[in-house]
Amino acid sequence: xxxxxxxxxxxxxxxxxSVVTQHDDFAAVATAHxxxxxxxx
Numbered sequence: 660x661x662x663x664x665x666x667x668x669x670x671x672x673x674x675x676x677s678v679v680t681q682h683d684d685f686a687a688v689a690t691a692h693x694x695x696x697x698x699x700x
Contacts, residue, residue: 660684660685660687660688661684664682664684664685665688668685668688668692668695671695671696672692672694672695676696677696677697677698678695678696678697678698679698679700680697680698680699680700681699681700685697686699
């Protein structure tokens, strides 16, 4: 995962938001961090 993707994920968790993405990287992080919500498009 790139550093900017990690920052996006952290910001989403901090603010209670979902990440809307086409990247598979976020799904792997979401399995490790239960508060991260990912929506694939």
